Amino acid sequence: MSEQTLFKVTIDNITVEVPAGTTILQAARKIGGEVAPPAMCFYSKLKGSGGKCRTCLVEVSKGSEKDPRPMPKLVASCRTTVMDGMEVKNITSEKVVDARAGVVEFLLLNHPLDCPICDQAGECHLQDLSFEHGKSGTRYEFQRRTFKKHNLGKNIQLHMTRCILCYRCVFTADQLTNKREHGVLDRGDHAEIATHIEKSLDNEFIGNVIDVCPVGALTDKTFRFKNRVWFLKPMDAHRDCPTCSGRVTLWNRGDEVFRVTARKDEWGEIEDTPEGQPGWICNTCRFDKKQSSDWVIEGPREINRHSVIAQGHYAGKIGTTKPKETFTAVNDGRTPHLLMDIHDQSEVNQPNIHLSEIKGPSHGDTFNNNKA
Amino acid sequence: MGVKLLLEKANVPGIRSFEVYRREGGYRSVEKALKEMNPESIVEEVKKSGLRGRGGAGFPTGMKWSFIAKPEGVPRHLVCNADESEPGTFKDRYLMEFLPHLLIEGLIVSSFALGSSDTYIYIRGEYAWIPDILEEAINEAKAAGFLGKNILGTGFDCNIHVQRGGGAYICGEETALIESLEGKRGNPRIKPPFPAIQGLWMRPTVVNNVETLAAIVPIINMGGDEYAKIGVGRSTGTKLISACGNINKPGVYEIDMTISVEEFIYSDEYCGGIKGGKKLKACIPGGSSVPILPANLLLKTAKGETRYMNYESLSDGGFATGSMLGSGGFIVLDEDQCIVKNTLTLARFYRHESCGQCSPCREGTGWMEKILHKIEHGKGSMSDIDLLWDIQRKIEGNTICPLGDAAAWPVAAAIRHFRDEFEWHINNPELSQTSNFGLQNYADPIHVPA
Amino acid sequence: MAYIFNDTQMAEFKRLVARYPEGKQKSALLPVLHLAQESFDGWLPTEALDYVASLLQIEPIEVYEVATFYSMYNLKPVGKYVFEVCQTGPCMISGSDSIIDYIKQVLSIQPGETTKDGLFTLKLVECLGACGYAPMMQVGKIYKEHLTKEKVDAIIAEFRQAANKN
Numbered sequence: 007m008s009e010q011t012l013f014k015v016t017i018d019n020i021t022v023e024v025p026a027g028t029t030i031l032q033a034a035r036k037i038g039g040e041v042a043p044p045a046m047c048f049y050s051k052l053k054g055s056g057g058k059c060r061t062c063l064v065e066v067s068k069g070s071e072k073d074p075r076p077m078p079k080l081v082a083s084c085r086t087t088v089m090d091g092m093e094v095k096n097i098t099s100e101k102v103v104d105a106r107a108g109v110v111e112f113l114l115l116n117h118p119l120d121c122p123i124c125d126q127a128g129e130c131h132l133q134d135l136s137f138e139h140g141k142s143g144t145r146y147e148f149q150r151r152t153f154k155k156h157n158l159g160k161n162i163q164l165h166m167t168r169c170i171l172c173y174r175c176v177f178t179a180d181q182l183t184n185k186r187e188h189g190v191l192d193r194g195d196h197a198e199i200a201t202h203i204e205k206s207l208d209n210e211f212i213g214n215v216i217d218v219c220p221v222g223a224l225t226d227k228t229f230r231f232k233n234r235v236w237f238l239k240p241m242d243a244h245r246d247c248p249t250c251s252g253r254v255t256l257w258n259r260g261d262e263v264f265r266v267t268a269r270k271d272e273w274g275e276i277e278d279t280p281e282g283q284p285g286w287i288c289n290t291c292r293f294d295k296k297q298s299s300d301w302v303i304e305g306p307r308e309i310n311r312h313s314v315i316a317q318g319h320y321a322g323k324i325g326t327t328k329p330k331e332t333f334t335a336v337n338d339g340r341t342p343h344l345l346m347d348i349h350d351q352s353e354v355n356q357p358n359i360h361l362s363e364i365k366g367p368s369h370g371d372t373f374n375n376n377k378a
Numbered sequence: 379m380g381v382k383l384l385l386e387k388a389n390v391p392g393i394r395s396f397e398v399y400r401r402e403g404g405y406r407s408v409e410k411a412l413k414e415m416n417p418e419s420i421v422e423e424v425k426k427s428g429l430r431g432r433g434g435a436g437f438p439t440g441m442k443w444s445f446i447a448k449p450e451g452v453p454r455h456l457v458c459n460a461d462e463s464e465p466g467t468f469k470d471r472y473l474m475e476f477l478p479h480l481l482i483e484g485l486i487v488s489s490f491a492l493g494s495s496d497t498y499i500y501i502r503g504e505y506a507w508i509p510d511i512l513e514e515a516i517n518e519a520k521a522a523g524f525l526g527k528n529i530l531g532t533g534f535d536c537n538i539h540v541q542r543g544g545g546a547y548i549c550g551e552e553t554a555l556i557e558s559l560e561g562k563r564g565n566p567r568i569k570p571p572f573p574a575i576q577g578l579w580m581r582p583t584v585v586n587n588v589e590t591l592a593a594i595v596p597i598i599n600m601g602g603d604e605y606a607k608i609g610v611g612r613s614t615g616t617k618l619i620s621a622c623g624n625i626n627k628p629g630v631y632e633i634d635m636t637i638s639v640e641e642f643i644y645s646d647e648y649c650g651g652i653k654g655g656k657k658l659k660a661c662i663p664g665g666s667s668v669p670i671l672p673a674n675l676l677l678k679t680a681k682g683e684t685r686y687m688n689y690e691s692l693s694d695g696g697f698a699t700g701s702m703l704g705s706g707g708f709i710v711l712d713e714d715q716c717i718v719k720n721t722l723t724l725a726r727f728y729r730h731e732s733c734g735q736c737s738p739c740r741e742g743t744g745w746m747e748k749i750l751h752k753i754e755h756g757k758g759s760m761s762d763i764d765l766l767w768d769i770q771r772k773i774e775g776n777t778i779c780p781l782g783d784a785a786a787w788p789v790a791a792a793i794r795h796f797r798d799e800f801e802w803h804i805n806n807p808e809l810s811q812t813s814n815f816g817l818q819n820y821a822d823p824i825h826v827p828a
Numbered sequence: 829m830a831y832i833f834n835d836t837q838m839a840e841f842k843r844l845v846a847r848y849p850e851g852k853q854k855s856a857l858l859p860v861l862h863l864a865q866e867s868f869d870g871w872l873p874t875e876a877l878d879y880v881a882s883l884l885q886i887e888p889i890e891v892y893e894v895a896t897f898y899s900m901y902n903l904k905p906v907g908k909y910v911f912e913v914c915q916t917g918p919c920m921i922s923g924s925d926s927i928i929d930y931i932k933q934v935l936s937i938q939p940g941e942t943t944k945d946g947l948f949t950l951k952l953v954e955c956l957g958a959c960g961y962a963p964m965m966q967v968g969k970i971y972k973e974h975l976t977k978e979k980v981d982a983i984i985a986e987f988r989q990a991a992n993k994n
Contacts, residue, residue, distance in 0.1 A: 080776060
């Protein structure tokens with residue numbers, strides 16, 4: 007194999023070396039943390055995906071060593087490849103922060119915000135995106151868009167109102183199945199994911215559209231309204247499957263298997279198998295194998311401790327461990343942005359004082375006693 | 379009378395037929411190009427001419443041609459963009475309807491320069507009668523040996539095919555056009571790769587506007603240097619302007635880009651003044667997406683200099699006080715027109731034509747339309763104006779293709795120059811339903827009726 | 829009705845497909861949909877779309893995606909004559925509003941509706957590239973330009989007469 011050309015690229019003042027042909031987004035993911043732009047439509051395992059949602063826009067302040075001119079517009083980092091000596095601004099660019107807040111507002115404009123009844127809540131990329139990059143409240147005062155309901159069969163639930171048209175499910179059907187039966191119909195603000203004629207999707211790999219969907223537009227009907235993801239314990243498991251890799255994550259409560267998904271990495275994408283292939287799973291594994299006895303359990307799945315799914319899980323029991331590292335250590339040696347030293351403001355936050363030793367704040371008793 | 383290079387023969391009886399067109403000197407450029415020149419020298423000649431794309435963006439044509447990749451054994455294609463859909467623009471339709479052979483002639487020369495043996499004309503579906511005209515012209519040219527196999531015995535093969543679109547403005551964007559030509563939804567592609575590298579069926583492709591390709595004919599006939607002498611600065615040659623709105627003589631005019639905007643509007647040779655002796659209020663000089671200008675900034679630049687009908691002069695002052703020549707769709711509004719309503723219809727147009735692929739355009743265009751609808755119907759509030767401004771700002775430059783910009787600019791310019799009219803609508807919700815804001819500060823600065 | 833091309837239509841279909849290289853027959857989809865719409869009563873039911881898919885050897889969803897994207901394909905039945913009146917900027921400032929109102933009044937239909945006799949459908953459309961000849965509308969393959977109320981009357985009378993003859 008010939009030696010790979012490496013390009014130096016600097017993103018938010020951090021420099022990495024990546025092979026030529028790498029996109030800005032992939033280079034930023036190599037650095038990790040908040041330097042990596044959010045991506046709602048890009049999916050590294052799906053050819054042709056990306057460029058549509060515009061959440062990953064970044065500013066290229068220096069094109070390359072050879073041609074240092076900045077790029078005139080913000081570019082979609084998922085579809086722009088790095089050049090040697092390129093300098094990119096993500097969260098250090100005011101333009102980017104502003105444009106991204108705009109994109110978040112656009113994406114939420116017609117979103118029903120029905121998170122309390124949405125199965126995706128807790129693992130929804132749109133929730134994360136709006137929390138991290140959006141603004142509270144909306145300036146939209148018109149009726150939100152709704153769609154006619156489409157039935158995609160017994161396994162997959164389509165909620166078109168929640169869809170952000172990332173096209174990932176279309177690419178999935180194109181690339182994983184030999185016959186695509188759903189697609190994007192109509193255009194503009196009425197474009198929708200549908201089958202045109204009522205049709206159940208039942209190709210044996212079509213279930214993966216649920217895993218790639220960044221929002222709650224495509225959800226697992228066999229799990230519908232059964233539980234909240236943060237009440238479940240994710241366990242890595244496998245079985246000898248004739249169709250797929252059989253490597254999955256089980257979502258359990260006690261011994262009961264509530265849901266089966268593919269294993270996802272920290273960017274929410276399907277993990278590769280040890281053979282280096284994307285670990286897509288088949289419908290049988292996903293929808294039909296709901297007994298613990300169907301599976302060989304490997305152990306608890308590690309979940310990012312920032313995720314709501316990690317909440318309520320006790321250290322050591324299901325794979326989340328109480329962090330011992332300092333913030334600087336987990337942040338690759340970078341110190342956090344100090345916005346305000348809250349310890350200055352209140353002794354409640356004095357780390358060396360135990361809460362029980364602090365007088366007040368008032369309790370319900372104080373209030374009731376005063377009233378009496 | 380200015381120089382006419384394209385429409386010179388438009389009024390010759392029977393010019394639509396090959397026989398008359400040929401008798402009038404047609405197809406000379408094909409003979410010259412195929413027999414006396416080679417592809418490289420044609421591209422050089424086009425570069426020298428300074429010709430800029432006539433579809434709206436104004437990108438130098440010769441440069442675009444020189445970008446086309448030439449990998450061994452891969453066919454290349456020339457595609458003619460006849461998907462003319464920008465409101466206010468109807469010049470290509472005129473060319474194709476009345477001078478079909480001029481386009482075919484330009485296409486043959488350009489196909490030779492680019493090495494395209496299968497050239498496609500993608501025409502908007504609504505121009506349903508024009509493909510018949512073009513196909514007849516193609517058949518005539520073929521019968522005379524100017525198309526088909528071994529053209530004029532030079533060994534060059536070329537066929538031209540006409541494809542009708544299905545009704546979508548977005549297909550005027552070159553990558554959306556290519557997708558549509560491949561039988562897909564007109565979703566613009568994400569660039570790179572550019573069409574010059576991977577276009578139609580992933581082969582190297584050049585997409586040019588009808589008028590651009592027609593202009594190749596005089597460039598070859600007279601030489602690039604001579605062509606460049608016409609016009610001024612980087613606005614060389616002639617430009618077709620389709621004038622419409624509240625003027626006495628709407629229609630398609632060929633100008634040599636040295637005449638002033640004032641002359642174009644008021645002289646009898648062109649628009650013939652404002653209809654009914656009314657006053658000029660505003661004008662959208664280059665197709666609906668370019669910024670609208672109030673009369674005072676249209677006829678003179680912010681510096682008080684005369685404004686001319688060319689690329690540089692119309693964009694003098696940037697978007698703050700200038701506009702663009704764009705596609706040459708010249709829309710004139712008289713004193714009775716309502717800027718809010720006009721902006722609303724344009725916002726509705728862009729919402730209707732958004733492909734829906736990327737989020738700022740899909741969601742933002744509809745939002746702007748709804749707010750404008752509210753203001754127009756007397757239900758707006760002052761904060762709506764600032765909200766509109768903020769929405770257009772967040773669409774512009776953040777979308778996959780220029781449709782986002784095209785939707786944002788008219789709204790931005792309307793607020794920039796006519797904010798008081800928006801405020802008047804909001805402050806006078808009832809009055810604004812029955813009467814008009816009129817001219818107010820934007821009185822026609824020159825032509826005050828006696 | 830059976831959604832199958834007759835010999836003439838089939839010959840035209842073959843001519844359309846022949847324009848494209850081997851294996852790129854999908855490129856003919858838009859023109860073939862036009863042909864199908866003209867052949868099958870002015871609109872495209874699912875059966876017609878499926879027929880087009882089978883002719884071009886592509887998946888039905890690829891045809892549905894395209895047919896719903898473009899504005900010229902009617903996916904619901906329409907009247908014999910479809911009045912597609914332009915309402916964009918240049919037509920609006922030249923008085924398209926009053927023409928639209930007049931058509932609504934004369935035919936007693938709203939945009940999107942068809943007259944009871946099945947003759948006329950009114951559709952409001954965006955810019956058709958006839959801005960200098962505004963107000964205007966498209967009826968089938970033809971543009972009717974410089975519209976006035978009198979001209980609208982004459983157009984309706986003309987089509988009524990033509991329909992009676994058939």
